[in-house]
Amino acid sequence: MYKVLVTDSISDIGLKKLYEHPEFFVDKKNNLTELELCEIIKDYDALIVRSQTIVTKNLLEYATRLRVIARAGVGVDNIDLDSATRKGIIVINAPGANTIAATEHTLAMLLSLARKIPHAYQSTSKGEWKRGSFKGVELYEKTLGIVGMGKIGTEVAKRAKSFQMKILGFDPYLSDERAKKLGITKASLDEIAKQSDFITFHTPLTPETKGLVNDEYISKMKKGVRLVNCARGGIIVESALLHGLQSGQIAGAALDVFEQEPPTNLDLLQHPNIIATPHLGASTEEAQEKVAKEVSEEIISIFETNSIRHAINMPQISGEIQKKMKPFLELGEQIAQLAIQLFKQAPNKIDIRYSGELIEEDTSLLTRTMIKGILAYHLSDSVNIINAFHLLKEHGLTYNIEKNAPNKGFSNYMELSLSKGNEIVVIGGTVLNGYGTRIVKINNYRIDVKPEQHLLYIKHEDRPGMIGLVGSILGDYHINIGTMQVGRETIGGEAIMVLTLDKKIDDDVIYSLKLLNGLEEVDVLELSKEVAVVENY
Numbered sequence: 001m002y003k004v005l006v007t008d009s010i011s012d013i014g015l016k017k018l019y020e021h022p023e024f025f026v027d028k029k030n031n032l033t034e035l036e037l038c039e040i041i042k043d044y045d046a047l048i049v050r051s052q053t054i055v056t057k058n059l060l061e062y063a064t065r066l067r068v069i070a071r072a073g074v075g076v077d078n079i080d081l082d083s084a085t086r087k088g089i090i091v092i093n094a095p096g097a098n099t100i101a102a103t104e105h106t107l108a109m110l111l112s113l114a115r116k117i118p119h120a121y122q123s124t125s126k127g128e129w130k131r132g133s134f135k136g137v138e139l140y141e142k143t144l145g146i147v148g149m150g151k152i153g154t155e156v157a158k159r160a161k162s163f164q165m166k167i168l169g170f171d172p173y174l175s176d177e178r179a180k181k182l183g184i185t186k187a188s189l190d191e192i193a194k195q196s197d198f199i200t201f202h203t204p205l206t207p208e209t210k211g212l213v214n215d216e217y218i219s220k221m222k223k224g225v226r227l228v229n230c231a232r233g234g235i236i237v238e239s240a241l242l243h244g245l246q247s248g249q250i251a252g253a254a255l256d257v258f259e260q261e262p263p264t265n266l267d268l269l270q271h272p273n274i275i276a277t278p279h280l281g282a283s284t285e286e287a288q289e290k291v292a293k294e295v296s297e298e299i300i301s302i303f304e305t306n307s308i309r310h311a312i313n314m315p316q317i318s319g320e321i322q323k324k325m326k327p328f329l330e331l332g333e334q335i336a337q338l339a340i341q342l343f344k345q346a347p348n349k350i351d352i353r354y355s356g357e358l359i360e361e362d363t364s365l366l367t368r369t370m371i372k373g374i375l376a377y378h379l380s381d382s383v384n385i386i387n388a389f390h391l392l393k394e395h396g397l398t399y400n401i402e403k404n405a406p407n408k409g410f411s412n413y414m415e416l417s418l419s420k421g422n423e424i425v426v427i428g429g430t431v432l433n434g435y436g437t438r439i440v441k442i443n444n445y446r447i448d449v450k451p452e453q454h455l456l457y458i459k460h461e462d463r464p465g466m467i468g469l470v471g472s473i474l475g476d477y478h479i480n481i482g483t484m485q486v487g488r489e490t491i492g493g494e495a496i497m498v499l500t501l502d503k504k505i506d507d508d509v510i511y512s513l514k515l516l517n518g519l520e521e522v523d524v525l526e527l528s529k530e531v532a533v534v535e536n537y
């Protein structure tokens with residue numbers, strides 16, 4: 001049974017699939033302090049939050065069982081991503097599920113700001129009738145600057161166009177082609193400042209966007225500009241906004257998000273030209289159901305099938321690439337497990353070489369899978385594809401990826417070397433179309449082994465009778481040999497045997513084998529089949 005903790009106000013209808021799933025138990029506990037959360041988090045496999053719960057490094061120290069943190073929404077700035085990644089915890093979100101809600105809220109704020117609706121309502125609800133006090137401005141033929149042309153920025157642009165506004169858009173990823181298609185003008189931040197009557201922000205909070213709207217940027221704006229922020233507090237420096245309002249440089253601002261939430265800056269909140277809502281952008285019934293449904297479904301698929309669609313701390317890989325890469329992921333895992341078992345110690349350098357068809361493929365997940373396979377041998381189950389690179393760095397290992405390495409005559413080929421000083425182990429493998437994975441190289445030996453769960457690796461002198469001797473000892477212990485492959489460099493020199501066996505062999509069999517004359521090394525190798533999958537739409 002997987003235990004899921006829900007700590008913010010999340011739609012029960014959206015969580016229905018989790019409630020009804022026999023393998024999941026959902027606990028809803030709102031308004032917990034960090035201390036209370038630290039006390040209980042150890043009991044849970046998954047945590048679902050909105051923006052209120054702050055998932056700190058300290059909290060994650062107690063989260064010994066946690067595998068998934070789900071943000072029922074978009075922004076993950078309330079989650080310590082680095083700490084989650086280091087601990088191998090997948091962080092997922094529900095991108096897109098609240099786009100329309102946040103877009104409509106932005107438009108509502110824009111119109112309310114232009115027509116002073118909240119102020120007029122406040123006055124009218126007190127019985128006043130001050131028709132002269134709330135004269136507004138029109139959106140018609142005004143210029144709207146949009147900073148951040150992602151999902152919400154784009155939807156805002158489409159709707160603002162119906163008011164016949166001229167739209168200027170700034171986003172590092174906005175191409176000329178997309179701007180043209182949307183019927184907007186691509187502009188720089190300075191052009192937006194100089195030309196816009198209204199500016200709305202739709203970026204995440206990043207080191208680049210934090211404090212973007214400061215005294216200097218405000219001074220570049222058109223006098224009487226109106227600002228809307230329904231993205232993240234901190235994009236606008238609140239003290240600079242207040243100066244701008246006081247000086248008349250800014251005619252008004254509509255804020256849904258604040259530097260600190262709940263906000264304490266009453267000078268700003270009570271300024272007559274401010275309108276504010278308490279982070280309501282995503283607060284519609286529809287959006288809340290959608291975000292909760294999306295994260296519930298993803299949690300179920302992560303625990304049931306290991307498949308991840310919207311991981312924040314993982315590369316996004318399309319479902320199509322996933323499918324295509326599946327046999328290579330299996331081979332990568334097998335190669336990594338064999339290499340680390342044969343290396344018998346922790347390496348300090350990892351070299352991965354891809355050739356043939358693999359040169360053209362997105363191998364990021366494959367590389368992670370191999371690194372995970374290598375590290376997991378010594379660092380246990382706490383290693384996964386999420387924290388593989390973190391742990392690699394933490395343990396001082398270096399790695400090198402070469403694409404376009406010699407392909408040894410196979411249509412696809414991958415090779416892994418583990419090394420430390422003069423010690424090195426090299427394993428090469430390929431996927432044979434329709435026949436599955438094959439190990440085709442161990443150190444300098446060419447072989448052809450179909451990887452199985454139980455393998456025996458023997459290094460011996462290349463002389464007559466060795467194969468028979470090994471076979472008869474295994475026979476004496478009733479161990480059935482599935483396949484046997486031999487490889488040698490020179491006649492009469494050193495050779496290897498790789499056997500696949502039907503069951504694991506005991507120490508006494510190894511002991512008997514080691515007594516054989518001419519046998520230099522015997523290693524029992526075990527392969528597990530667990531391969532992580534990441535999906536994306």
Ligand SMILES: NC(=O)c1ccc[n+]([C@@H]2O[C@H](COP(=O)([O-])OP(=O)(O)OC[C@H]3O[C@@H](n4cnc5c(N)ncnc54)[C@H](O)[C@@H]3O)[C@@H](O)[C@H]2O)c1
Pocket residue numbers: 074075076095096098099102147148149150151152153170171172173202203204205206208209230231232256257279280281282283
């Ligand atoms: N108020 C709310 O309740 C609410 C609801 C939903 C989303 N949001 C917030 O709205 C913001 C936008 O959400 P989205 O779903 O559109 O995200 P998105 O990822 O689709 O779009 C963000 C865009 O910002 C752009 N960007 C990043 N850095 C930039 C920079 N320095 N200058 C200009 N553009 C930059 C990105 O290229 C991207 O296109 C996020 O911060 C999200 O957390 C708030």
Ligand SMILES: O=C(O)CC[C@@H](O)C(=O)O
Pocket residue numbers: 050051072073074075076098279280281282283
């Ligand atoms: O959960 C919320 O209400 C806020 C959502 C919003 O800020 C987001 O980034 O998705």
